[in-house]
Amino acid sequence: MERVEEYLEAIYDIQTKERRIVKTSDLAKKLDVKPSSVTEMLLKLSEMGYIDYQPYYGVFLSEKGEVLAKRIKRYHRIFETFFRDFLKIEENEAHRLSCELEHHVTDEVAEKVCGVIASESCKICEECDFRISRLSEAEPGKYEVIISPTAASGIGIVPGAILEVKEDGSVDIKGEAYLLSEKISSKVILEQVV
Amino acid sequence: MERVEEYLEAIYDIQTKERRIVKTSDLAKKLDVKPSSVTEMLLKLSEMGYIDYQPYYGVFLSEKGEVLAKRIKRYHRIFETFFRDFLKIEENEAHRLSCELEHHVTDEVAEKVCGVIASESCKICEECDFRISRLSEAEPGKYEVIISPTAASGIGIVPGAILEVKEDGSVDIKGEAYLLSEKISSKVILEQVV
DNA sequence: TTTAAATTTTAGATTAGACTAAAAATGTGG
């Protein structure tokens, strides 16, 4: 199934970027396999109803194939952003890991991760509209802690806790005012309390 | 390679928990494959120098095999903790994902993830020693301030500041020595500087 | 429009990791 999804993604990419029928040779190049291997897989994908395949001519995704490809690509983007921007993992490595994970993730997990990286300007996907932000970027106001690094638990910043961000950037929690390093505050995810 | 690592982990688990030679049937049961499949893999692992295998008797990990098994298991623990405790992903799902990731992760990534979940009492592994503690409990040494109550900012205790805890419990910051009340010092979170 | 070049498909082989069935080795109860 993993390889199936990789082929579908590749078809989707070419189809979307170049806006044309995808040829066997395109896929062979993109996936770094021989054309004969591609042909075989295309027969299988066609069999499964993911693509429309006409020998010697080319392929394009069916409705079903596009839905799947898009889902996988969304998972990929979410994880890549998470690794790169949130965990500060090096770009290529972030990509490599995401390529693995995208095939094993569930929607539930994707939503959680999405929540972590979400901010007012979530560029990852239109699907999720979280009113969630990082503490480091939060406007003054009252919030509930959604996710927090354990390092911050000592002062009471744990999931479920209510805190208030002040005008001066300090944070009130349990009646005490704190200043937090960027390193920590960027890892505290909040949801606004109304 | 992925399957190789899974076999090594299984051997490690049994060997460690039961403190005995691992039998073909143990692995067949644990990995849910037929004994004949196990035998085949054991020959391969032996060939690769990961195990000591004596037909009809059993196997145990070689030095090399144990090093690898331990590394993979550490990666697994780190990710499982991360998914379960930090992202609040459901237990089984966290486990399943970690089983995948453990084979694809680099040391750099593991360290980063470890940093996010680290706390005073990191139970994940002895290998990564992140030293995060409250000022009130800190051993003598140099530290960077991660979180601080605003009440302490007057003397320069703000996130990013470097301070030194002395033998007598006093705190040096910006060339001045201070004594802090428990009330304050328990709210200052530090990371040891090396 | 015919022929050469490029692309694609088919046919058959290979590899890793599993399987089944049968043979070999080990362990056990009378």
Added chain:
DNA sequence: CCACATTTTTAGTCTAATCTAAAATTTAAA
């Protein structure tokens, strides 16, 4: 200590995804 049960290994198949080499088809050039 021997016959039978259990465990393990060997031998031979199977499947998914790849490969190479050869055949078929399409494209492009003269």
